[in-house]
Amino acid sequence: SQQGEEDPQALSIQEGENATMNCSYKTSINNLQWYRQNSGRGLVHLILIRSNEREKHSGRLRVTLDTSKKSSSLLITASRAADTASYFCATGPRGGSEKLVFGKGTKLTVNP
């Protein structure tokens, strides 16, 4: 898979359910960031996890990072209709590069 590839590409759940999105990447990273994008809008930063961290929480969000498997997951608990958006992981590679490499994203639909 490409650097920063999310799966599934699309996810539809009912309000109150949990949503899990996964991200895989290929190269060594300094950190990994998750962003949300409402349709046609800007990128909202959700959470950053450093390469030496394994898990982070922020409100209803839980992010894990497994550098041995080069993968990360984003869990949204007790989802709400307002969580409907596309979710992207973006990796910050090692080696001095300053760019974030984005995946194609997971389109999450939370049905009321």
Add this chain to the structure above:
Amino acid sequence: EPEVTQTPSHQVTQMGQEVILRCVPISNHLYFYWYRQILGQKVEFLVSFYNNEISEKSEIFDDQFSVERPDGSNFTLKIRSTKLEDSAMYFCASSRDRFDGNTIYFGEGSWLTVV
């Protein structure tokens, strides 16, 4: 909460025309970026800017593109002679320090449509 602001939110331009997209990064941030997202595609890095010079650029950022920080608050992206394939959402972003470990904050984007 401080935010990155971008203008215009949407611009339609004729092919071959010059376009300037403007951004006001978060005030205490030192690193500035431009990214773009062609409809239905990934968000792609264009350029990073620090200490009044380009620190990194992608292969997309060719001679038709330029960036400038004309004063203490604005950061601009100029596309000299627009092509149809330049139609995209352009995002400005900033970070307090080099982003390894620092969050990069994005603006709402500027939709550019080249006709």
